[in-house]
Amino acid sequence: MKIAFYGSSLLSAYWNGAATYYRGMLKALAARGYDITFFEPDVYDRQANRDIDPPEWCQVVVYDGTVEALEQVATQAADFDIVVKASGVGFQDDLLLTRVMAAARPGALRVFWDVDAPATLAEMRAAPDHPLRRMLPDLDLVLTYGGGDPVVAAYRGLGARECVPVYNALDPETHFPVDPDPRFACDLAFLGNRLPDRDSRVAEFFLKPAGLAPDQSFLIGGSGWGDVPMPGNIRKLGHVGTGDHNALNCTPRMVLNVARDSMAANGFSPATRVFEAAGAGACLITDQWEGIELFLKPGEEVLVARDGQDVADLLAGTSPDRAARIGRAALARVLADHTYANRAEQADALFRAHAGRMEAAE
Known part of the structure; x- marks a missing residue:
């Protein structure tokens, strides 16, 4: 057809x-x-x-x-x-x-x-x-x-x-584990264009934890963030081409997903970033929304944060070894059920x- x-x-x-x-x-x-x-x-x-x-x-x-x-x-x-x-x-x-x-x-x-x-x-x-x-x-x-x-x-x-x-x-031919890239080395990375219905949630789940954890390093990628005041431990990348997404997901210790207001309120709306990150074997922190357990198991295949304090606590309490285990489990799950x-x-x-x-x- x-x-x-x-x-x-x-x-x-x-x-x-x-x-x-x-x-x-x-x-x-x-x-x-x-x-x-x-x-x-x-x-x-x-x-x-x-x-x-x-x-x-x-x-x-x-x-x-x-x-x-x-x-x-x-x-x-x-x-x-x-x-x-x-x-x-x-x-x-x-x-x-x-x-x-x-x-x-x-x-x-x-x-x-x-x-x-x-x-x-x-x-x-x-x-x-x-x-x-x-x-x-x-x-x-x-x-x-x-x-x-x-x-x-x-x-x-x-x-x-x-x-x-x-x-x-996930398209496993497009998003998959690669070697780390020093350009993207950090403790927590977030990738997403700036949109009016995302601003407040990014402030809560990304900017706030950066302020709470001055000893940790953060990256933000995506268009529109250039003129937004941010803590000094956040590095702005601007637009990140698709060809760099795997490295951006594989290199940081952890990767953050932040839903838009309407999708978080409705639930059952995993962003493409969730599957891109899982497909690269990243340890993903997602803001809390109804239905996440249909896609990844909280605590084993994904970490779930209710607010910025939770993000800061997860950063402080998740060792590199545990982060790697969560990433491997997420990769196995999406390859089995979510391609x-x-x-x-x-x-x-x-x-x-x-x-x-x-x-x-x-």
């Missing part, structure tokens, strides 16, 4: 946290025989900051960030068996959704794939005339990369026919079930 996927960017992770998820999912679906074309707009300097070349497993169409170009690529949806519009494309999202779903041929599977479901749901609740909310009853399927039962219930309550979480995972091959098997079953229903209706 042929998939048209309209998303933010497959080629660039620059200001694009969904890139790892797109790459892992679509690569694994291609391995199952899907013919995929990814459509992405040239916006936010992403094309100037590409970190991969167009892959052999997916055709990529880059279009200008103009309404005229959007209209042109939207018409191409008519040539595909499955038409996917992702959330957060970054240019005229509502118009793109309307145009690609209108262009989809009769019988094609029409999918909205939400990579930030708590935020999307909040927008729709606040706007009864939201274009996605109006269109939900006519879409065949909503997929989300997290959220669990709360997100499923919310989407169904707003009119979705079917909503299924397809969680983040994109697992997730693609799930998505493939959903797609084929729809195809079977359409054949039966003919």
